[in-house]
Amino acid sequence: xxxxxxKLFIFATLVLLISIxxxxxxxxxxxxxxxxxxxxxxxxxxxxxxxxxxxxxTAAKVLSSKEPDEAKVKEIVNGLKGIYVRSFEFEKEGEYAxxxxxxxxxxxxxxxxxxxxxxxxKREGALEVYIMTDGSSIGGLAVLAADPTELTVxxxxxxxxxxxLRALEGSFGIPELEIESTKPKKK
Amino acid sequence: xxxxYLWDKSGEPDPLIEELERELSSLRYQPxxxxxxxxxxxxxxxxxxxxxxxxxxxxxALVAATWTMLxxxxxxxxxxxxxxxxxQHTQSTAIPSPHETSQQDSVKEPAPTPxxxxxxxxxxxxxxxxxxxxxxQSDSVLRIRQRREAEIAKDQLMTALRLASTKLxxxxxxxxxxPSVIRNQHKSx
Numbered sequence: 001x002x003x004x005x006x007k008l009f010i011f012a013t014l015v016l017l018i019s020i021x022x023x024x025x026x027x028x029x030x031x032x033x034x035x036x037x038x039x040x041x042x043x044x045x046x047x048x049x050x051x052x053x054x055x056x057x058t059a060a061k062v063l064s065s066k067e068p069d070e071a072k073v074k075e076i077v078n079g080l081k082g083i084y085v086r087s088f089e090f091e092k093e094g095e096y097a098x099x100x101x102x103x104x105x106x107x108x109x110x111x112x113x114x115x116x117x118x119x120x121x122k123r124e125g126a127l128e129v130y131i132m133t134d135g136s137s138i139g140g141l142a143v144l145a146a147d148p149t150e151l152t153v154x155x156x157x158x159x160x161x162x163x164x165l166r167a168l169e170g171s172f173g174i175p176e177l178e179i180e181s182t183k184p185k186k187k
Numbered sequence: 188x189x190x191x192y193l194w195d196k197s198g199e200p201d202p203l204i205e206e207l208e209r210e211l212s213s214l215r216y217q218p219x220x221x222x223x224x225x226x227x228x229x230x231x232x233x234x235x236x237x238x239x240x241x242x243x244x245x246x247x248a249l250v251a252a253t254w255t256m257l258x259x260x261x262x263x264x265x266x267x268x269x270x271x272x273x274x275q276h277t278q279s280t281a282i283p284s285p286h287e288t289s290q291q292d293s294v295k296e297p298a299p300t301p302x303x304x305x306x307x308x309x310x311x312x313x314x315x316x317x318x319x320x321x322x323x324q325s326d327s328v329l330r331i332r333q334r335r336e337a338e339i340a341k342d343q344l345m346t347a348l349r350l351a352s353t354k355l356x357x358x359x360x361x362x363x364x365x366p367s368v369i370r371n372q373h374k375s376x
Contacts, residue, residue, distance in 0.1 A: 009240035049347040051340060058333070059340035073348060085347045119361040127358045143354045154351040166359070168352040 029112060029132035029140035031155040033086045035103040039151065040088070042095045047087035047152075056080050076164050082157035093148040101126070101146045104153055108142055124148075131160075138162070 040046050051059070056077050063070040063077075077083075088096065108115070108130045117129035125147040132140030141162070143154040156165075191198030 004237070006240070009243060047346060047350065049343045051343055051347065055336075055340040056344065058337045059344045062334070062337040062341050073345065076348065077344060083344065083347045083351075085350055087350060117358050117362055119358060121361075124361070127354070127361055129355065129358050141351070143351060143358070145354050145357070152350065152354060154347070154354060156351060162355065165348065165352050166355045168348055169356050 029142075029155075030082060030084065030157055031104060031107050031142055031153065033084055033104070033153055033155065036086045036088070036100060036151070036153065039096055039100065042090060043088035044091045045087075045089040047085055049083060049085040051083045053081045056083065072164065072168060076161060076168065080156060080158035080160070082155075084155040084157075085153070087152040088150065090149045090151075095149075096146075096151050100151065101144070104144055108144070112139075113142070125150075131162075134159075141165075 040048075060074055060077055063074040065071050065074060090096070105128075107113075108128075112132045113130050114133060115128060115130050118126070119128075120126045126144070127146075128144045130142040130144070131138050132142075134140075138160050140158065141154070141156040141160045143152070145152040192200050192204065
């Protein structure tokens with residue numbers, strides 16, 4: 001009888017832990033980016049941003065509502081639960097493996113994620129945009145950019161206005177990057 | 188007369204013994220099935236362990252749920268708490284200083300004569316003053332730290348959003364420039 005009780009207890013605890021784990025994993029569509037950390041040593045330039053909800057709210061406090069640019073940002077981050085970015089720039093090609101990209105892509109194939117854009121070229125690599133639908137609204141965004149010399153993953157958790165986010169480039173006195181036109185063309 | 192009757196009832200019976208036997212026969216051992224009182228039945232004990240396990244599971248679930256909720260709302264709570272604290276600090280700065288308070292008190296209450304002045308009150312007032320100065324210093328340090336943390340977070344936020352915006356624009360430009368390779372609205376999940 002005692003054995004049965006122990007078994008029941010262990011089973012219930014396991015079910016509970018699994019459900020908590022699954023909930024935490026699926027919470028808000030966070031993409032696990034730690035698999036890319038090993039690329040830091042190879043990269044010539046790295047951008048590593050991890051901002052949780054608390055930090056977003058802290059940052060939002062110092063954003064002025066009177067400044068138009070800051071007001072825009074404040075509007076965008078309102079409701080966001082997390083912003084996670086890993087960007088690696090390499091001096092030469094082939095510094096990251098296809099498996100690195102696949103580790104991210106496999107997560108984005110999971111339930112809830114929808115790939116809305118996929119542009120692939122041999123010269124410029126792949127650029128994929130995923131959104132997590134939360135009912136009728138967007139509950140998360142992920143951008144995966146895999147150039148020959150650059151790997152960038154952006155993961156925004158929470159409601160995202162894509163148009164407002166897109167319009168942010170060029171704000172804060174920084175011109176639009178025009179990345180494509182500035183890249184040297186290979187012959 | 189032998190004592191064999193007393194030993195194994197084989198000898199000649201003694202009338203006195205027989206009389207005694209008859210008298211005590213009602214108290215003789217009579218074999219019958221064991222009766223277990225209902226209050227001490229095994230049935231109840233049987234259900235004790237699973238109930239305990241279930242209760243423990245429920246307690247663990249409640250603790251886990253509370254922990255998860257607290258973790259999720261940590262940002263809100265801490266920010267609200269800090270905001271509340273800062274408002275409290277603001278209020279505390281609006282509160283008259285101990286020096287002023289002592290002046291007000293002196294107006295309200297009759298001024299003690301030098302003979303009535305109690306040294307322990309003077310001492311506690313000095314301690315309170317020192318505490319309030321320390322409190323104000325720690326508040327300002329806390330505010331500076333929070334401000335610095337907020338500025339760092341803002342910079343990170345800007346970097347992240349700028350990068351996200353750039354990549355989205357780049358995606359759109361590439362999609363417009365090379366329509367043949369676009370695969371829109373592909374459901375992967």
